[in-house]
Amino acid sequence: MQTTSPPIPETAAFAHRSHALVSAAIGAGTTGDSATLALGDELHRVLQTVEAALLLQEPAVIDEHARWLRDTGPSHGFALADIDAALGALADTMN
Helix, strand or coil: CCCCCCCCCHHHHHHHHHHHHHHHHHCCCCCCCHHHHHHHHHHHHHHHHHHHHHHHCCCHHHHHHHHHHHHHHHHHCCCHHHHHHHHHHHHHHHC
16 A cells, blocks of 8 residues: 655644644633634634645745734634734744
8 A cells, every 4th residue: 555645744743733732822821711712723724724835835825814813803702912922822832
């Protein structure tokens, strides 16, 4: 049986570490309320977008998604400060 390697080396890392990355970005001290859980879901989508941008070699996709999240997040109950803090923390945990 022939196996294929992932299209980008980061695929395995995203698959194995995405939950840890999101948990670290949201913070260990959060209460687990519905807003926190929803923001965690959005951060998982951000990671999927990062993976797609790497695969397509189109880093602008990340900027577009972050802009979309900042534009639409407040209408879904996310404060801009919380979105920005979560995105910044996610970027920090990925370094």
